[in-house]
Amino acid sequence: MNSDVKYFVALFVRRLPVFLIVFLGFAAAALSAAMLLPTVYSSGAKLLIESAQIPGNLATSTVQVAASEQLQIIQQRILTRAILIDVARAHDVYEHMDDMSPDEIVARMRNDTNIRGTSGRNAATIMNIQFQARSAAISANVVNDYVTRILDQNVRLRTGQAQDTLEFFKQEVDRLGAELDRRSAAILDFQNANADALPTGLPFRMSRQSTLQAQVDQFLRDKAALIEQRNRLIEIFETTGQLNTTTTANQSPEERQLVSLKDQLAAALAIYSEENPRVKVLQARIAQLEETVRAQSGVGAAANGTTMLDVQLAQIDARVDAIDAQIEQAEGELAVLQDAIGRTPANDIALQALQREHNNIQEQYNSAVQRLSAAATGERIELLSKGQRITVIEQAVAPTEPTSPNRPMIAIGGTAAGLAAGLGLVFLIELLNKSVRRPADIAKGLNITPLATIPFNRTGGELVRRRVIVLVILAVFLAGVPAALYAIHTYYLPLDLIMSRAVARLSL
Structure with missing residues (x-):
């Protein structure tokens, strides 16, 4: 039993350079990513969809949209391409935006924006808006911009529908009035033409x-x-x-x-x-x-x-x-x-x-x-914001602490992944290696019992050269991987942008 343990320890020591290369490479990459990934701040606001202020049995609004449907409409209108690009450029949301295509800006804005609503039977309808940005001020400003646009979109949506309804019934009343006059004139002409036979x-x-x-x-x-x-x-x-x-x-x-x-x-x-x-x-x-x-x-x-x-x-x-x-x-x-x-x-x-x-x-x-009168009342209700409306119950403020990245978790996770990858690689190499490395392998492979075995011993110069090569490779990995990540992040594309592109392609 002790001989087996010593044997496996010897194997691990023999493959230690491979293990160190993999382990240190992963660890260096994780530590570099943890240090180089930009800080992300998340800010949020909370909106409440209130019911009509005037009882429906007294006067009703002509805009009959369910709260859940209204949330979906507003969300789709806010997340349109034009608005997202406008918001991103107005607040300079991303660094190096000049190097980003409009599609990339829209994809990142939609990925960083989180709009969700909660509603239920006998429960209030609430909309939560969150946005992740590289700074606390940008995060809060973007969310407040979203809130302003949502309120404006809601007012324009409801007043526009009410005005369209009123205009429709005005045209309908004018049309029917003209038709009614024409019918009355036709009856009068007929009576005059047939006055003696009515x-x-x-x-x-x-x-x-x-x-x-x-x-x-x-x-x-x-x-x-x-x-x-x-x-x-x-x-x-x-x-x-x-x-x-x-x-x-x-x-x-x-x-x-x-x-x-x-x-x-x-x-x-x-x-x-x-x-x-x-x-x-x-x-x-x-x-x-x-x-x-x-x-x-x-x-x-x-x-x-x-x-x-x-x-x-x-x-x-x-x-x-x-x-x-x-x-x-x-x-x-x-x-x-x-x-x-x-x-x-x-x-x-x-x-x-x-x-x-x-x-x-x-x-x-x-x-x-009658419907024109109801439409006029409904339009008045919407103009005075007495119908269903959206109010801000929690304004977005600049967060004091970043929400991501979790640098310790990235470093620990990368180190653990490097440890597992190194051990796995060593195990795989030894599993695939079928060469004879001890007397038991000779007896097992040839089905004989050797009288004696002569081990292979390297010279002192060979050992020194081997150790130098391993140290050089380890140094290259320790210095090269962070340097390469830094160069990519600084001179090519930020790591977060590269990661977002990778995620977008993988999602496709």
Whole structure:
């Protein structure tokens, strides 16, 4: 057992230069990185998304965006390429920015920026913003710049949506108002063009039609009676050669009126005295009519029977012509009424269609006016910041201590990695080495037992040369690795930028 331990110790001592090269290389690189990596400061701010200041049952904002959705919108707008480049150049965030491409600046800004929100049911929505920079002032300034842009973006987003909504409903009200005026004008034009056949006047036209039809029927009966009277007069004259004027049917109107007045006078004398005014009036009218009748009788006596017949026939014909004129006038009006009544159903349907379209536009217009009022209220709410808003509850301040790098951890980790890598390399070399290094290997490999073994011993000069070479290599590693890292960091690219590029490529 002791011989095996001594054997492995001897092997390790033999491979000690290899172990030292690897171990010291890792340690030097880790220590150099720990010393050369720039100091990183992290600053943060906390924002709160508050609910609307005015109860929704009294007045509501026209901007209805959920808090989580609002966080996502703002985050995407803040992390746009233009804003990130503008912020980086405004605050000179990175050293040697002139050597960085815009894509690299955007990638590093997004990598160094951390925006996250927390929300939940019955819980407030909070946005945390953090940024890592090479100095405390830059970190705080960038976060405050982000906060200012977020507040500005939120105000512009909400007021812009409210104003767009208000402008939309203004245009909608104007459009529907113009359409409503056009529909009203169309209804008015239709009513003016069909004023004689509108549904509202149908009852009057039907009543007038019935009245005129009754008048026409009466006119026809009167005309038939006159024609019958005329034919009878002609028949009597042709049979007897004279006219019987004593009959009531052949009396003139004055004679019939005279008979009627005499009857009235007889009835009045049975009740009143001869001094009564009514009786005197009747007597005066009777005396006047008697003079008229005597005059007519004298003319009739002077004339022959034919002349009397012609007079009566002329009177009947004049009355028939008057009745014909009245019938013609009534039938003309009936024709106009019939045409209007016939056109009324079609006009009613057309007018109902126009009115229905007008009512639909009116309902849309009323709804648009109500929504316009709500949009105006919503815009006022947003302009006064009485709706959902973002407030700063914790302003970003310059940190007093850096957050990274953890230099002791980097140094210890690099040293531990070098130790593990050195031991692993030594183990791997010995594992792959199949040469004979002790008597047990001869017995195991050849299956024989040697009588004696002669070891290989180096001369003193060989040992010195070997040790010098190992020391030179170790010195090169100890001095060269830090020097190379420093040169790369100073004259080529900073180590943090190289690391960020490497991480970006590995992520791809």
